[in-house]
Amino acid sequence: MLSSDALGHEYLSGGRRLTVLKDITFHLEPGGFLAIVGPSGSGKTTLLGLLAGLDRPTHGRVVLDGTDLGDLDEDARAKLRREKVGFIFQSFQLIPTLTAQENVQVPLELAGDPKAAAVAEDLLRRVGLGERGHHYPTQLSGGEQQRVAVARAFSTRPKILFADEPTGNLDGKNGDTVVQLMTALNEEFGTTLVLVTHDLELAGLARRTIRLADGAIVSDTTR
């Protein structure tokens, strides 16, 4: 489903070249659940961005569902994301000027789904927000916003879901709810899950864990 081959990333900072990732190689089967863990600054978020095609690596390559991301320009990668990828972010990243339901509809409408409204309504009901569809993000609590983000992430039934510290901004109870939703939908739709976190309890739910330190893989364990 997802493979990373000798992936490396560098950038210039104050005229100095900084290496943030080096020689990351792994392969993830369809339906898998991978947690990427490590301390702050270890390169977790950078790796997630490269795997999801949000940025181009300096070295190596990423193959997502048989497509080499290095062969695609920015718009083609956007199209690939639209069709195959879902996201959940630590800071929710809902569009503040759209209602909850309209936020969930965005990927569906991008894909030209004529039943976008009905699908979004159903998903919101499943995450427990059936009555809040017409509310704007600022009118929802953090937990509710993240549940909308989960509904949005699964709206197009993506083949792979990337989640960046999905419970990082939530209290324990709301965090648990979101995790349960993610795993339930993962099982129902067979979606591959890639999770970045430094919450070890959350990482423990994953079937495979890659630990990063200073931009390199220091361990890769499977349960």
Added chain:
Amino acid sequence: MSSIGFVVRLAWREARAARRRLALLTASITAGVAALVAVNSFTDNLRISVAEQAQALLGADISFSSSQVSVDSVVTVQALLDSLTSVGGGDVRIARSSSFAAMAYVASSGTARLVQARSVDPEWPFYGTIETSPAGIWDGIQSGGVVVDPSLLPAIGAAVGDTLLVGEARYPILGTVVNVPGDVGLQMAFGARIFIATSTLEATGLLGFGARVQRETFVRVPATIDAQAVAEQVRPSLRRERVRVSTVADDRDDLTDGLTRLGNYLGLVALIALLLGGLGTASAVNVFIRQQLDTIAVLRCLGATSGQVFAIHLLQAIGMGFLGALIGAALGVGLQQLMPLVLADFLPVDVRVLPSPRAILLGIGLGVWTAAVFALLPLLGIREVSPLATLRRNTEPPRARWDLPRIVAVLLLITSVVGLAAVQVGSLIQGAWFAAGIGAALLVLWLASLALIRGARRFMPASWPYLWRQGLANLHRPGNQTVTVVLALGFGAFLLTTLFTAQHNLLREFQLDADPDRANLVLIDIQPDQREIVTEIMRSEGVTVGEFVPIVPMRLAEVDGMRVSELLARSRNRMESTDTTPADTAGGGEGRGSMWAFRREYRSTYRAAMGSAESVTFGSWYGDTATGTGRTREDPVPISVEEGLAGELVVGVGDRLSWDIQGVEVHSIITSLREVNWARFEPNFFVVFAPGALESAPHTLVTLARVTDPEARGRVQRALAEQAANVSSVDLGEVQRALESVVSRIVLAIRFMALFSLATGAVVLIGAIATSRWQRIREGTLLRTLGATRGQVLRILCVEYATLGLAAALVAASLAGVAGWALAHFVFKSSFVLPVLPLAVLTIALVSLTTIVGLWSSLDVLERPPLEVLRAD
């Protein structure tokens, strides 16, 4: 299809919630469109009104007029009138009119005034009606009465029923005239009008030698005769006879052309407001895009292409521009009601004020186009927003790259500005010059703002108080608004100050009181035998009368041995052969200049010394020792020619001119060219002869006097009206007031339009402040968290905005100084003085405006609780 649907739906949904943030864009476009719609709608109405009232404007189907000859004595006119009468019979009607300046005097109050007298036949006008107060008294003038302008009665202390003396005739005042079709209110500034019957004209005794009379013959023809065809047939031959032919169509076309030009130039001032609005749009879109960075990143993350995201935001900009244009159009239709008030004195017709669909659609179209074109550049920045921003917040907007779409956007912008101006002025070249002018002014403002940024960064004395340093540092720190504010405010201020500077200098030229020795009374048309009477009248008031300057009417007969009639004939032949329009060019092979200069009547003088408003530019003044009687070609009299006229005639020092003075030919040689300051109220002449040749020629005299006491001036005018009725006395104080009134009315109209630019400038200022509002709030909050009081934060903001306002005002004033100098030097040909005090007042006003608007838009900085802001981060 689904992509377009998605773009439209998302643009709508987003705009719904972001309406407040996009309101700036809407407001930026509103004022400019309002101004354009008001001007263009008004001009459209004016054209319709002129077309509707064209026949009444002329009052006849054809008119023949001349200030040089008696129209009826011209053979061509006589023959034409005879043939028209024989074809049309009794349906062809003829009426005559004469206009001349005269002194009007009322014995009961003892006051005299210079008036514009017009004598008319009973049938005039054939079309349209003269409205009077009381109504129905118009025909009474044929029984020996007079109808006058309402302004005359209080000016001469008269009332209806009193007797008005004009020359040697006496007229009972029947009432006042309310409306004469085709007359422009502004004319009244140069003397009130009075209307008398042609049959009473002779009795005035004012049409003797030297009188300047405009004679007109009006003809009404039946529908079976094509008035225009008749006019075209005789026009060339009558032009040679110095008779002007006008038809309803001619008048309508001339008026429409003139009014269109007026509308076009006022429209340009409106266009400037719209273009400033474009700057505001660009600034508002910039703000909006910065606020939208997260949303754009999320959309990109969710799979929207950069094209789709770009289209969403472009659609929003166009939509909000459309909304702004709609509001502006509605405002413009309302403002149009004010235009007749501002321009009433320039208009010869009663203008109906109705919304013009063409002007409304054009205004909305230009508004939307401006919004779209100016939004393009900042919107292109959307392409650089990475979806990675969803994971890593990067507050700095991505760096713009100069690729093909950006270059195309800039070219589109430049082409649009030139195109919009060309559409408005109706000429591509003028449009390009206009755009270049705007470009140059903006370039100077931009360079000045860069200098200010650099200056604030480099030359900040460490010894200055912290609050000053902090405020000034805001001018150069990341996210500063220096360039936008200086550009937008500076440009609006530049327009207003230029108008002010030009007006100030124009009026200063006519300030009589500035020079205590300058004359304020001009006496003209004095017959030589009235010299003693005039001197005695002046002496009785203790006034020393000035020099009596002779004025000899004459025509040009020959230029360097070639008869003028021959030169004009050659010119006509050349025009006919090259099928050129009858432009004012004349001459044979040597390509001599203006026809007008060859055909006109000259009023020349002779004197030994130069006047104080003259200076020799070529050759040398002939002086006291000049000889020459001008009786033969071998004995020419030396003359000095005004350099502008020399240019028109294409002659120089050493060339010979011969003159026809009442049938006698006088030969002359040019010994010098002079520069004349015509703005000085002194007797100045195109051609000045050396003494010795003209003394015996028929002439009138003119003299100047300074009578400071207004009552004494009134007594002098009264005595002249009683003892030398044909002498006209012009009170230069009145003329000065008339000129001031004309100039200030023109300036009022332009200033009215320029205010839209300043209003747009204020909107742009608010937009510019909004650009960095969040950053400012954060900084203010941090300062307050660290212990700064609200007063201190307020002072920092005050320093920043006052400096921005000061920079904009100073650059605007400097630019206005240069533009004012250029106008004075090249257009008005006058000296230039920078109006320092008024400019200082304008500068203070602009600094205050900037500071008030800036502080008002930043109130959040003072009012938001620090915790709220820090949490939100």
